[in-house]
Amino acid sequence: MTAVAEKQVQNGVNVEALLGAREALSKAPEAARFNWKATSKWVGGTHTRTHMKSFFGLGGDQSHKSEFSFDTDHPEIFASEDKGATPVEMVLTGLAGCLTAGVAAVAQMRKIQLRSVKATLEGSMDIQGILGIDSDVRNGFDGVTVKFEIDADATKQEIEALVAQSQKRSAVYDILTNPTNVTVSVS
Amino acid sequence: MRTDVVIVGAGHAGLAMSRRLGERSIDHVVLERGEVANSWKTERWDSLRLLTPTWQSRLPGFADASGEDPHGFRTMPETIAFLERYAWAISAPVHQHTAVNSVRRTEEGYAVQTSRGAWRSRAVVLASGACNIANVPRQLAAALPAAVASFTPHQYRNPSQLEQGGVLVVGASATGVQLAEEIQRSGRQVTLAVAEHIRMPRRYRGRDIQWWMDAAGILDLRHDEVDDLGRVREVPSLQLTGNDQGRMLDLNALTASGVRLAGRLAGLRDGKALFSGALANQVALSDLKMNRLLDAIDGWVSEKGLEGEVPPPERFEPTRIEASPPLALDLVRGGIRTVLWATGFRPDYSWLEVPALDRKGRLRHDGGVVDAPGLYVMGLPFLRRRKSALIDGAGEDARELSAHLATHLDQRAGIDLLMRSTMSGGTKFTSSVLSASTSST
Known part of the structure; x- marks a missing residue:
């Protein structure tokens, strides 16, 4: 540690490690290729359990410290048993996790101490699409809103800049706002 | 044909560098594929005016008193006329209609092939623009x-x-x-x-x-x-x-x-x-x-x-x-x-046969000093300072880069002198220092 009389900010994000990784990967861009993996198994009805353990990155196979699993299902008003969140809610989970992590990382970089970060997400949808009632209605969200409430040592403008920058660098935000080729096959 | 420095491009950047080299009495030529201000003449839409006010086109060694409104914005014909006046005022040694086809490293500097013959120089300044493609x-x-x-x-x-x-x-x-x-x-x-x-x-x-x-x-x-x-x-x-x-x-x-x-x-x-x-x-x-x-x-x-x-x-x-x-x-x-x-x-470097590009085809340089001895670049965004891509930024960048270039030529001159004396003198006239260095190779 260097003895710098700077404002001490601790958001629990290791910015030095992130900057180090950025530096190293800009010199070895092939190591920046990641492949995220999930395996799922139908439980019954509309209930599915999905597991995440291994992934590929930095030129080799990697693994989470332990396996994570998530249940998805549909609520009772869809005549389901409601044994998990809906898949579309899992999309909101991904967006919330990604944007909030971004807010924390950018805040650490900009030496802004966060005290609390809350987000309320809504995805709106007309289910005439998935039910095949009206072919002009899309299946997915026709809009997503995210409302942040952030308590931090910063001006309103600085907080707005944090949130804007976190969207600019977010993977899930990009996935939701841009088209992606999806290939589904059967083995 | 031989010269100390070849400048590629007679736009504002190349001309500013020509002026700075002239101040140092460094022998050079400015090779231009078309005419002075070529990109401004041929690659701009009709209604375009400069995005910087007229007072802000300050080029080294030129007090332009053409009666224009300093707070106005030059049209393309006005911009071209301005750069033509500048080239004339500084007596830039511009060779027009001379397209550079290749730039290669040589023992003593660079070989520049053009549509009108070949040049050998000890240094090259790329001032061919940031917006070719x-x-x-x-x-x-x-x-x-x-x-x-x-x-x-x-x-x-x-x-x-x-x-x-x-x-x-x-x-x-x-x-x-x-x-x-x-x-x-x-x-x-x-x-x-x-x-x-x-x-x-x-x-x-x-x-x-x-x-x-x-x-x-x-x-x-x-x-x-x-x-x-x-x-x-x-x-x-x-x-x-x-x-x-x-x-x-x-x-x-x-x-x-x-x-x-x-x-x-x-x-x-x-x-x-x-x-x-x-x-x-x-x-x-x-x-x-x-x-x-x-x-x-x-x-x-x-x-x-x-x-x-x-x-x-x-x-x-x-x-x-x-x-x-x-x-x-x-x-x-x-x-x-x-x-x-x-x-x-983006700039066009298809004719640059010097391994100085990164994996994305950008020139590797430190403030315009390219990662190849005696090679310099002008006029790229934030080359040496925020205003580097503006007409107004060319003067200061050319001043600093011409100083670096002059030092390079002086050092090369020392090395060339040693090389020439070992080559021409053979073993007969070499000093003890030189014979020591040649025998070790």
Whole structure:
């Protein structure tokens, strides 16, 4: 540690490690290729359990410290048993996790101490699409809103800049706002 | 033919370097594929005016008294005439209609092959421009329906070239916003695909924005004072126009004139343009950036105690966008006849046979000193300071780089002297130091 009389900010994000990784990967861009993996198994009805353990990155196979699993299902008003969140809610989970992590990382970089970060997400949808009632209605969200409430040592403008920058660098935000080729096959 | 330095390109950057080398009595030539100010003559649309006011085109050793309004914005013919006057005033040794076909390393420097013979020099300065090639996203352009015409800003001169009907302008930096407005005014419905952009008022607190950035030293920020040089070198051009003096040409002005805004062009699928859903964040980022600059200017005014001399601070209405901007546009059914790619430019180094490019084809250089001995570059964005790509930035960059170049020539001269004496003298006349060094090889 260097003895710098700077404002001490601790958001629990290791910015030095992130900057180090950025530096190293800009010199070895092939190591920046990641492949995220999930395996799922139908439980019954509309209930599915999905597991995440291994992934590929930095030129080799990697693994989470332990396996994570998530249940998805549909609520009772869809005549389901409601044994998990809906898949579309899992999309909101991904967006919330990604944007909030971004807010924390950018805040650490900009030496802004966060005290609390809350987000309320809504995805709106007309289910005439998935039910095949009206072919002009899309299946997915026709809009997503995210409302942040952030308590931090910063001006309103600085907080707005944090949130804007976190969207600019977010993977899930990009996935939701841009088209992606999806290939589904059967083995 | 031999000279000490070959400068490639007789635009403002090459001419400024010529002037600085002349001041040092360094023998040089300026090789120009066309005529002085060639890119300004051949690669610009008709209505374009410089984005910087006339007072701001300060070139070294030239007090231009042509009676122009210093606060005006030069048209292209005026810009060309200005650079021709400069070339004449400094007696630049320009060889016109001399296209450089290749630049190669040699033992003593560089071999430059041209359409009019070969040059050998000890150093080369690349001043051939930052905007030679329009960056057209190949995959997207290839997916355009056959009925839709495709234009780059280099091909575009005026709206009469375009068929009647809708136009999709891709990119909302200086080029995109100016062309979107001109084409919309011509009666063609414009849809503007907006990615990262920088909103900027033309005038602020009674002065041109360039005056503030110049006076407050913002344009003088040096390349070695910046945290993330790679990022600032990629920053898009400011949304400015030199037309209709003093008017702000932002997305709100375009919306008011009838232009439709969409997000970044993210894909083309089955004849449909797909736009990113991130427009709201793009305009939020741009408003925040603009306001940070205005805060910095206000801070400078207070610090200098100029509050009484200029009008009070002002803030601009946030950028307005639709609640749900379009995500897709069927080009043919939607009446789009033309796509105009205002997606940026890059330099052309196809003739540079020196291994000095990075994996993305950019020149590896430190403030214009290229990663190859005796090779220099001028006029790229943030080359040595924020104003490096402006006409006004060429003088100081050329002063510093010519000093580095002169030192290089002096050092090379010492080495060449040693080399020549070992070559011509053989073993007979070599000093003990030289024979020691030759025997060790």
